[in-house]
Amino acid sequence: MTLEQLMALRAEKLTAMKAFNEAHAEMDDAQITEFAKMKSDFEKVSRDIELAKTENKLAGEVDDVIVAKADVLEANAEYKGAFDNYIAGKNLSDAVASMTEGVDADGGYTVPVSYQNTVVAKLNALSKTRSISSVMGTTSTTNIPTEGDAPTFAWIDEEGAYGETKSTFGNVQLGAWKLGGIIKVSRELLADTAINFDAYMAGQIAKGIDKAESPAFAVGDGTKKPTGYMSAAVGASSTTAAVAAVTADEIIDIFYDLKDEYRSNATWRMNDNTLKAIDKLKDGNGNYLVTTFSDGTMPTIKGRPVVIDNSIADMATGAKFIILGDFSYYQIADRGIMTIQRLNELYAGTGMVGFQVTVRVDGKPTIGEAFNAGQNA
Numbered sequence: 387m388t389l390e391q392l393m394a395l396r397a398e399k400l401t402a403m404k405a406f407n408e409a410h411a412e413m414d415d416a417q418i419t420e421f422a423k424m425k426s427d428f429e430k431v432s433r434d435i436e437l438a439k440t441e442n443k444l445a446g447e448v449d450d451v452i453v454a455k456a457d458v459l460e461a462n463a464e465y466k467g468a469f470d471n472y473i474a475g476k477n478l479s480d481a482v483a484s485m486t487e488g489v490d491a492d493g494g495y496t497v498p499v500s501y502q503n504t505v506v507a508k509l510n511a512l513s514k515t516r517s518i519s520s521v522m523g524t525t526s527t528t529n530i531p532t533e534g535d536a537p538t539f540a541w542i543d544e545e546g547a548y549g550e551t552k553s554t555f556g557n558v559q560l561g562a563w564k565l566g567g568i569i570k571v572s573r574e575l576l577a578d579t580a581i582n583f584d585a586y587m588a589g590q591i592a593k594g595i596d597k598a599e600s601p602a603f604a605v606g607d608g609t610k611k612p613t614g615y616m617s618a619a620v621g622a623s624s625t626t627a628a629v630a631a632v633t634a635d636e637i638i639d640i641f642y643d644l645k646d647e648y649r650s651n652a653t654w655r656m657n658d659n660t661l662k663a664i665d666k667l668k669d670g671n672g673n674y675l676v677t678t679f680s681d682g683t684m685p686t687i688k689g690r691p692v693v694i695d696n697s698i699a700d701m702a703t704g705a706k707f708i709i710l711g712d713f714s715y716y717q718i719a720d721r722g723i724m725t726i727q728r729l730n731e732l733y734a735g736t737g738m739v740g741f742q743v744t745v746r747v748d749g750k751p752t753i754g755e756a757f758n759a760g761q762n763a
Contacts, residue, residue: 388608389438390559396431403428466498472728473741474576474583497724501588506720508592514693515603515615518653519716519749528560528719562721562746563611567594568729570738591724591743601697603718603749604655612749615655615716616698616706618757625761629703632660632760634667634675640710641688644758648712654692656708659700661685661692701762711757721746 387395403424410417497505510516522528540549569590575581599612606614621643626632644652656664664687665676677686684691690710699705729740751757 387434388559388561389435392431392435392438396428396435399424399428399431466500469498469501470584473587473726497726499723501584502724504585504588505591505595505724508589509595512592512596513600514695515600515713515716515749516718518693518713519603519718520714520752521718521720524560524562524719524721529558558717558750558752560717560719560748560750562719563748564744564746565595565598566742566744567598569594569741569743570733571741573737573739576739587741594743595745595747599747599749600695603716604695604697605699606749608750612718612747613751615711615713615751615757616709616759618706618709618711618751618759619754620706620761621758624758626701626763629763630701632664632667632701632707632762634669636760637664637667637675637687637708638669640708640758640760641690644710645755648715648756649690649710651712651714652690652710653713654687654690654708654710655695655698656692657696657698657700658694660698660707661694663701703762706759706761708760709757710760711751715751715753715756716749717752718749719747721748 403421406421406424410421413421510521538549542548569587571587575586576583602611602614604614605616606612608617621640623639624636624643626636641649661676665674665678665685667675669675675687676692677689679685684693686692698709699707701707725744727742729742733740
């Protein structure tokens with residue numbers, strides 16, 4: 387469990403203990419035993435919280451050291467040159483000897499910051515989620531402050547009393563889930579001097595990361611991967627009457643179930659099959675709900691753009707099949723640094739060279755009410 391989940395669990399156990407104690411002014415032996423068990427469970431969760439805090443602190447300290455090292459390596463022209471040769475397979479023994487400072491725990495080599503930036507730029511351009519979400523780089527577990535209830539103001543007489551309210555704040559914790567894969571490249575491609583191999587590899591890495599992280603940004607459950615935006619709540623009027631269909635009026639309900647302050651910057655997301663079904667719907671005046679454009683501009687519903695995401699479920703019993711939300715409240719955190727390890731022998735029999743890439747990333751909604759999902763009955 388995450389630190390945030392553990393703290394919520396401890397609060398629940400404390401509330402249960404207080405309720406039990408208040409309900410039993412005098413306890414018999416069985417009730418005393420039950421209360422002692424509740425207290426023991428509470429103390430166990432408290433210990434787990436302290437352990438999680440310690441782990442987060444140590445992880446942050448380790449990351450600070452690693453990132454500091456990455457900055458040093460970036461400023462080291464010899465290291466950058468050696469890294470380029472290592473990727474291209476030129477003067478490998480000399481390159482490896484020059485990169486001893488950049489070896490990570492898994493045997494990979496720290497990627498210079500400038501090269502990481504190239505990969506991230508390609509990834510941000512490629513990803514349909516990153517391009518409209520909030521993206522940040524972090525060096526440790528990060529708490530994102532979120533607004534709670536706003537203060538309440540009222541009209542008062544000239545000498546009247548001021549009402550007192552307290553602004554509340556919460557936080558969303560972003561960690562660092564490990565994501566990696568192996569890219570196989572033919573030796574012929576490596577030897578082709580007409581190809582800018584650095585740019586080619588940056589593009590391949592970006593495609594690999596996007597292919598894995600985009601579904602997690604949509605439907606991830608937060609276990610060893612990001613928490614997807616489809617975890618959003620379903621609005622009061624956003625459940626359809628049918629188990630595998632939606633009506634024009636229900637799409638309009640989904641739109642208005644999202645609060646007004648988020649609608650002006652909102653984006654619809656659904657898969658191809660759902661858009662195909664909605665594209666056939668008309669309002670009460672006979673106008674199609676979906677507006678399409680001949681110049682390639684994204685289609686819109688109620689004036690808000692539609693983005694296709696085939697990670698989202700088809701319409702079916704109980705399925706969340708569509709979402710409308712302000713994705714500036716979906717926070718993506720790129721943690722620490724990227725590493726690459728060249729695998730010369732593993733694929734030698736097929737004339738290939740492998741490159742094992744490792745990154746760390748997390749993502750989750752920071753304000754739940756900025757998203758509204760539609761769900762089938």
